[in-house]
Amino acid sequence: MGGKLIEARYNLARSLNLRGMVAGSLIIDYHKVAHEVSARQYVAEVVAGTRFDTNLTKQLKKGFKVVGLIPNYSDAETSLGWGVEMIWENPDYRPATLPRRQPAVAGYRLQVSGAG
Secondary structure, three states, X not given: OHHHHHHHHHXXXXXXXXXXXXXXXXXXXXXXXXXXXXXXXHHHHHHHOOOOOOOHHHHHHOOOEEEEEEOXXXXXXXXXXXXXXXXXXXXXXXXXXXXXXXXXXXXXXXXXXXXX
């Protein structure tokens, strides 16, 4: 269900030509190892693939990138309040191009003459 929901969000971002998404996420397995590692170290290990988090690992596989930690993100005991800030960049995003500027007066041409 969650996978279908995120795919719908991706499709909407693509259809609207959005640059991407910013999201917050719980690190729901952190409570199991909080006595061993800091939240920062835990997230670094999940990102590196040396540790599995039921929530964050799935989001990383879907293309999200962690950009920061969020203290007091939630009162969920499983994450001990920690969350992560994530981004997803739309690979199909195309920046809008600005129209070429036209001279204020049609046919006007700036002429520069030498000094003297």
